Amino acid sequence: MSTEMDPQVIQYVPFMSFVHPSFWHSLTDIKLNVDKLNENNNQITGRYTYRDDVGTVFEVDCTSFNRVPDTEQFYLNVTGTVMNKNTIEDFKNIDKAALLNGIGELIWPTIKAKTWIPNPKCLLNFIVLSFADLKKFHYFYWFAFPSPSQPTVYLKQKSEPVTSIFNNKQLEELDKGFKCLDTAQKYFFVITKNGDSIEVGPLSTVLDSNKSEQSANDIEFSKRFFAFADPSNGSNAGWPLRLLIAALLDHCPDLGDMIITVIGLRCSVGGGINNSYVYNVKIPQNVQKTDAYGWVGWERNDKGNFGPKLANMSASMDPIKLADASSDLNIKLMKWRLVPNIDIDVMRNTKCLLLGAGTLGCHVARGLLAWGFRHITLLDNGNVSYSNPTRQVLFNHKDCVDARKKAVAAADNLRLILPTVQSRGIVAHIPMPGHPVGDSLVEETMASLKLIIDSIIEHDVIFLLLDTREARWLPTVIAANHGKIVINAALGFDSYLVMRHGVALSNPGNTASVDNTFVPGGQLGCYFCNDVTAPGNSMKDRTLDQQCTVTRPGVASIAGALAVEMLVGLLQHPLGVDAPAVYNLNDDGGEDADMQGVLGPVPHSIRGFLHSFQTIMPTYAKFKQCIACSDVIINKYRDDGVKFLMEVFNSGKYLEQLSGLEELQWIAEVTELLVLSDEDTE
Secondary structure, three states: OOOEEEEEEOOEEOOEEEEOHHHHHHHHHHHHHHHOOOOOEEEEEEEEOOOOOOOOEEEEOHHHHOOOOOOOOOOEEEEEEEEEEOOHHHHHHOOHHHHHHHHHHHHHHHHHOOOOOOOHHHHOOEEEEEEEEOOOOEEEEEEEEEEEOOOOOEEEEOOEEHHHOOOHHHHHHHHHHHHHOOHHHOOEEEEEEEOOEEEEEEHHHOOOOOOOOOOHHHOOOOOEEEEEEOOOOOOOEEOHHHHHHHHHHHHOHHHOOOEEEEEEEOOOOOOOOOOOEEEEEEOOOOOOOHHHOOEEEEOEOOOOOEOOEEEEHHHHOOHHHHHHHHHOHHHHHHHHOOOOOOOHHHHHHOEEEEEOOOHHHHHHHHHHHHOOOOEEEEEEOOEOOOOOOOOOOOOOHHHHHOOOEHHHHHHHHHHHHOOOOEEEEEEOOOOOOOOOOOHHHHHHHHHHHHHHHHHHHHOOEEEEOOOOOHHHHHHHHHHHHHOOEEEEEEEOOOEEEEEEOOOOOOOOOOOOOOOOOEEOHHHEOOOOOOOOOOOOOOOOOOOHHHHOOOOOHHHHHHHHHHHHHHHHHHHHOOOHHHOOEEOOOOOHHHHOOOOOOOOOOOOOEEEEEOOOOEEEOOOOEOOOOOOOOOHHHHHHHHHHOHHHHHHHHHOOOHHHHHHOHHHHHHHHHHHHHHHHHHHHHO
């Protein structure tokens, strides 16, 4: 039974925003990888439904950024806009009232054009003004649900449950009719009462969108009710009614001094509509025109004031995922302005094998992490000693006390720095030329060979970071045979060498086709191409200071950083491993377009001297008699495999004979003798 009362201004229940954590993940990804410095207004989708337990909740999540979101039963999707600002100052200083009025000026023409009658969904809109602090994972945001501030209408009598005007049969017909409506028509619709039956239809069955105005007499309010999907769970109507009243008064200006009955349909998750409410809305005689006033709709914060909210995701996010996302922040920010063409994925997917987990290996591993490499394997046979942690940055005192293997300890400590890195330690000894393999060590050596060969095949890049010259020979040969990228770094007391080996994938020939300017990437020489003698046992008959790698402490960090930078430059070069190297980068040759990569030209080698603080970048082609990468060596390895390797390990002169170095030395000696003989004759 209706309860008469003095007319009261109708109070609309505003939406309450609820942001799923996944929404911030998606916004972060879009800001870092798509928008960057652009303050783009991105279209998103929110949704609402009736919930008797939590009220008028309006939700957004990661699916909000989909252009065509999935429609879930009982949920109604609303198209909106997220406006993400670059700085907190821009977020604070923007004129909120002007922003809302500007959006209202875009919405109102659609109401005047009557597009809301066939498509009621367009009456609803929302915006999210935001600022994302991606260092702290703090997100400031403020929702607005734009609506005209006028007209002001009244409740003729207290709102009542829908059961007060409809019997059970009519409620069943209403429920069925609502569920049969197209989704786009469920936002606002019309209920017609014919005798004892109920019909549900779209607004277009009553309102004529082809007319600029329509008389209220055409609607027959005695038997028709306007209805809307009401998210409110109290006696007051939800926010969508405000938009419906404004649109109706624009279409039917003569509604003044009339009473219209509006039903707020509340369809619960269980499908029932018995919680719906009836609102008898009194329209004043001299109602204000909507388009003469401003727009409202900013949401109140948790304190009940008009102001933004803060989502602190650093506390709720998975710490491991947080670390992984934050670790790439520096590289992703490069794409915003400095290096927009850099390919982050190529580094994340490249598998690196570090041969040597000492001072160089530790610095290189840290550099790879900083550049976004996530597949790092270290191979070493040594133990962590008490002299290591001060220079080798991946070890600590406990590793010394436990005498841990360097490769395993370094891999474990990498995961302590970044849990998502796929790091692995391999304990193995690298057989070397001139280091004979005794009968008792044959089986162990064969196992080490298989492990090393398999590891090189599994990885894309091989770093040679070993203490001795001869230890680099075996991985150089295997990597050359399998076409792997090799980055070599070696240290002296106050000097260093960092270089890349040529990767001859298509043409393994060693006769370099070069000119006076540059050497093609596939024809660059390896670490051994400048040698005229085979490597031998460099550790024999040496004192302690000669056995240890005694260097100025800064040398390793410089060389390690340059080794990583050289690899990154090569991976980012449009020609990849075929990137040429100029003979002298100190001249203008590096300015040639063919030399330039995304990060600039990539040198063949870098030699630094700390005593004079000078750096030179020499380039040289492959050497036909090279003891490591020449055709004859590679072909011999392919033909004889392990048998060939064992002969090299057991003989210090075998490589010189096989490669032609011995003959070359003999020719040089004979030539010198002939020159001396000629001088004596003269």
